[in-house]
Amino acid sequence: MVFSSHIFIFYFLPLALLLYWAMPARGRNALLTLLSYLFYGWSNPAFVGVMLFSTLVDYAAGLGIGVSHVQHLRSPLAALDKDAPRTRRQKNWLLLSLVSNLSLLAFFKYFNFATDNLIALTGMTGDAASQLDAALRITLPLGISFYTFQSMSYTLDVYRGHAVPLKNLIDFACYVSMFPQLVAGPIIRFSDVASQLTQRTLTMNKTVRGLAFFSVGLAKKVLLANPCGKVADTVFDAATSSMLDAWYGAVAYAFQIYFDFSGYSDMAVGLGLMLGFIFAKNFDAPYRSASITEFWRRWHISLSSWLRDYLYIPLGGSRKSAMRTYLNVMIVMLLGGLWHGAAWNFMVWGGIHGLLLSLERFLGKKNIYARNPPGVKIAMTFILVLFTWVVFRADNLSAAVEYWGRMLYLVDGSSTTSLVSELIYKPYYLCVMLISGLVVWIGPDVWDWTRKLYVWKLLVIFLLFWSAVAMLTSQSYNPFIYFIF
Numbered sequence: 001m002v003f004s005s006h007i008f009i010f011y012f013l014p015l016a017l018l019l020y021w022a023m024p025a026r027g028r029n030a031l032l033t034l035l036s037y038l039f040y041g042w043s044n045p046a047f048v049g050v051m052l053f054s055t056l057v058d059y060a061a062g063l064g065i066g067v068s069h070v071q072h073l074r075s076p077l078a079a080l081d082k083d084a085p086r087t088r089r090q091k092n093w094l095l096l097s098l099v100s101n102l103s104l105l106a107f108f109k110y111f112n113f114a115t116d117n118l119i120a121l122t123g124m125t126g127d128a129a130s131q132l133d134a135a136l137r138i139t140l141p142l143g144i145s146f147y148t149f150q151s152m153s154y155t156l157d158v159y160r161g162h163a164v165p166l167k168n169l170i171d172f173a174c175y176v177s178m179f180p181q182l183v184a185g186p187i188i189r190f191s192d193v194a195s196q197l198t199q200r201t202l203t204m205n206k207t208v209r210g211l212a213f214f215s216v217g218l219a220k221k222v223l224l225a226n227p228c229g230k231v232a233d234t235v236f237d238a239a240t241s242s243m244l245d246a247w248y249g250a251v252a253y254a255f256q257i258y259f260d261f262s263g264y265s266d267m268a269v270g271l272g273l274m275l276g277f278i279f280a281k282n283f284d285a286p287y288r289s290a291s292i293t294e295f296w297r298r299w300h301i302s303l304s305s306w307l308r309d310y311l312y313i314p315l316g317g318s319r320k321s322a323m324r325t326y327l328n329v330m331i332v333m334l335l336g337g338l339w340h341g342a343a344w345n346f347m348v349w350g351g352i353h354g355l356l357l358s359l360e361r362f363l364g365k366k367n368i369y370a371r372n373p374p375g376v377k378i379a380m381t382f383i384l385v386l387f388t389w390v391v392f393r394a395d396n397l398s399a400a401v402e403y404w405g406r407m408l409y410l411v412d413g414s415s416t417t418s419l420v421s422e423l424i425y426k427p428y429y430l431c432v433m434l435i436s437g438l439v440v441w442i443g444p445d446v447w448d449w450t451r452k453l454y455v456w457k458l459l460v461i462f463l464l465f466w467s468a469v470a471m472l473t474s475q476s477y478n479p480f481i482y483f484i485f
Contacts, residue, residue: 001042003214003267004221004472012039016179017274021202029174029197032275036177040142047141050104051177057100058151059172064093066158066165082161090159097155101148108140113342143183145339149306151176154190156310163191171197180271184264186282186302193277200276212450212457213270215465220263222468224439226477227432228256231424236393236403238420245420246406248433250386252424253393255436258287260479261300266446281447287385287440290377291369292356295385303339307332325361330354340392345400349392356384378441 001008016035023031041048065086066077080086086094154175157163166172175197181188235241235249265282272279286298296304315328330351337350369377387404394400405411449457 001039003264003271004218004468006472009218009469013271020275028276029168030170032179033170033174033177036174036179036182039179040177040182043142050108050141050144051147052173054101054104054148054151055173055176058097058155058176059166059169061093061097061155062158062165062172063167064096065090065155077164077167079164080158080161084161086159094155094159098152101152105144105148108144110338110342112140146185146187147176147182149187149303150190153187153306153310157189157191163194166194166197178272178275178277180275180277181268181279184261184268185300186265186268186279187306188279188302189306192280196277202276206273206276208453209450210270210273212453212461213273213446214267215270215461215468216446216450217263217266217268217270218468219464220259220266220439222471222475223464224432224436225256225259225263226471226475227429228252228259228436229479230477231429231433232256232393234420234423236395236399240411241406241420243406243409245424246403247386248424250390250403250407252433254287254382254386254389255433255440257389257392258283258440259436285440285445287382288378289381290374291360291381292353292384293360295381296353296357303336307336311335322362326358329358329361333357344397345391345394348397348400349388352388352391 001012003009019035020028020031037048037051040051066080154163154172158165166175175188175190175193178188229252232249232253235245236253238245241249262283269279269282280302282300282302284298284301286295289295289298312328312332315331316324317328318325333350333354334347335350337346337348337353340346340349369380372380387407390403390407391397391400394403402411453461
């Protein structure tokens, strides 16, 4: 079930909110957990078992780490002393949590990748390759990359003394499974919502602002991301295209992935507010960044900060030698790329960003951006990001290289692309691309814009929601890019 579907907007969400608001406060976590499991199991009930297993392991690990042998569960629990050494038992519980989560992620997400590479390395072809591929093919549970990272943040925070372990299994299951951010984030850290799990308020202000977030996010997804995606798919799937078409298609994909993912994050934040939760910001106008370093402070903030705090800093961060810092950056970005998908494309995408981040760190204030005005720096950064999106979007590495060739006029397809041009330069698509550019570079930030909601803003929000719902009735193209991650 996706947020931009009739069954979610007109049936699941209204019923869930009515039940939730009518439920006494002490029963809301149990109800929200039940609703979230129903939401998650809608497409494939078997996935529920995987999430339940991860939840039970990390719940037990949290208590194993945070509760001493002599401490009784009925007594109040407290966070561990941050400076005190950890016992072997606590280390073993943390190891169990990490190994179980990473094993689940590795098996379900990367088993097919390993199978494909095994077939390629052995040179297997024909029926033998097809039979092996069919026998070993694994279905990827939705959102496993997101909820395993969330669940690991809980045991890591308890181990480090940053969070108090939860006694109540329902509260913890609610944290792991909350449907607003379950399948496509943002990645909610336990320490950010620990107090809200046991005490939160439902207010009219939160509900109205939540509806505003949801409506704006839905409009981003349906009115902008989907048509931009049609343009991008047309160009990327074409056998060839002219240089202009290739740039146009790359920009369309940059807009699609931004509005698709930030729109989903806005809807998740809005749903959280309607349920009384306050989630952290996940996007901060990333295409206005004046460097790649700044881009990663603004794009998918919940993932980049997770990787920084739970991987980059434990590896040594920038506290050791310069070479070790560059190595740490590369490790984090390569694994970050692999987190997005089990394919070489994503590793190359992460590797390119790692190289660019390392280069910026190496050049420091003398970097190639420094002497240019802000607008030029933003344009240069966007072009670099645009080239990296090509390898992220392409079907494989050779297709990415071929597409880069089109963008640089190394591959001339201008004589064969009249049909592509007729499809992508329709007035409707040109209008959507123009509006997308205006929203990306000069539009107001949703967080700031919804802080004070006047009557005229409510009318705009209603029109956006109505237009998006009306468009849904005629759109058959409605993919969510980050669902596959």
